[in-house]
Amino acid sequence: MIADLSGKTAIITGGGQGLGLGISTKIAGQGANIIVTDLDDRNKSTVEELAKTNNVDFLYLEMDVMNSEQITESMKKAIDFSKIDILVNNAGVPGAPGSTGTRWRDEDWDFTWKVNVKGLHEVTEAILPHMIENKSGKIINISSVAAKAAKYATAYYATTKMAVIAYTQALAREFGSSNINVNAIAPGRILTQFHKDWVENRKKLGDTTTDLFSKESLSSVMPLGRAQSPEDIGALAAFLASEDAKNITGQTIQCDGGQVMS
Numbered sequence: 001m002i003a004d005l006s007g008k009t010a011i012i013t014g015g016g017q018g019l020g021l022g023i024s025t026k027i028a029g030q031g032a033n034i035i036v037t038d039l040d041d042r043n044k045s046t047v048e049e050l051a052k053t054n055n056v057d058f059l060y061l062e063m064d065v066m067n068s069e070q071i072t073e074s075m076k077k078a079i080d081f082s083k084i085d086i087l088v089n090n091a092g093v094p095g096a097p098g099s100t101g102t103r104w105r106d107e108d109w110d111f112t113w114k115v116n117v118k119g120l121h122e123v124t125e126a127i128l129p130h131m132i133e134n135k136s137g138k139i140i141n142i143s144s145v146a147a148k149a150a151k152y153a154t155a156y157y158a159t160t161k162m163a164v165i166a167y168t169q170a171l172a173r174e175f176g177s178s179n180i181n182v183n184a185i186a187p188g189r190i191l192t193q194f195h196k197d198w199v200e201n202r203k204k205l206g207d208t209t210t211d212l213f214s215k216e217s218l219s220s221v222m223p224l225g226r227a228q229s230p231e232d233i234g235a236l237a238a239f240l241a242s243e244d245a246k247n248i249t250g251q252t253i254q255c256d257g258g259q260v261m262s
């Protein structure tokens with residue numbers, strides 16, 4: 001089995017839906033126990049079923065990555081549950097609630113930064129000492145092709161996703177000697193609630209030229225001619241989390257059906 005994760009334990013933030021659920025599915029499918037965190041207990045029964053099907057253990061924690069106290073408490077529970085081998089920082093937002101996608105609203109800059117960058121950093125900081133002590137760990141941060149192609153996002157969102165790449169590289173350099181691999185995945189567009197919100201924002205801005213919320217329209221902008229699924233991102237995450245990827249660190253790997261080539 002490539003990407004054998006038997007006996008490992010992974011935390012997936014924002015793992016209750018969308019990409020996070022696809023990542024949880026693939027990681028559990030490769031034999032790892034999963035600790036899924038999210039704002040609430042959405043799809044907890046699906047995660048439970050996933051664990052049962054793959055004969056792995058699971059823990060579901062309600063954790064807002066903007067809440068430092070909750071992060072400390074939840075990550076302590078996670079470490080009490082198991083040695084943590086893998087952290088997937090997936091939780092992310094396209095803007096503040098009610099965002100219209102304009103580039104200048106303070107709320108959007110602040111909120112998006114707090115979730116996509118500061119939250120990701122605080123969760124990582126809560127787990128890093130544990131990984132350093134164990135002299136092993138795999139950290140995978142979810143960036144976006146938005147960091148590579150301005151066309152695909154608002155300025156504030158693209159900025160946070162580029163920050164995730166810089167953060168990934170800095171950590172990879174600093175903690176390589178502790179046998180910790182840190183990589184990022186840059187997904188292309190995938191039909192999730194997140195994407196739906198983004199399309200709604202574009203419409204509010206008066207963008208009527210594209211209807212991107214359909215499998216057909218998304219497929220048409222992919223050189224491979226097929227829309228991506230959350231599990232496509234999960235497969236790459238599982239590989240990066242495995243020993244087969246032990247020589248890969250500090251990289252941002254696009255998984256986007258060829259949508260953006262650079």
Ligand SMILES: NC(=O)c1ccc[n+]([C@@H]2O[C@H](COP(=O)([O-])OP(=O)(O)OC[C@H]3O[C@@H](n4cnc5c(N)ncnc54)[C@H](O)[C@@H]3O)[C@@H](O)[C@H]2O)c1
Pocket residue numbers: 013014015016017018019020037038039040063064065066090091092093094115119142143144145186187188189190191192193194195
């Ligand atoms: N869908 C896409 O087209 C796409 C493309 C590139 C990158 N991404 C990235 O993938 C990640 C997941 O996006 P998705 O498309 O699955 O979105 P989604 O909205 O379907 O899921 C995001 C998950 O994150 C959780 N979340 C949001 N704010 C949180 C917070 N403050 N604390 C804890 N959890 C929180 C949500 O509850 C949800 O379960 C994000 O980082 C996003 O930027 C998505």
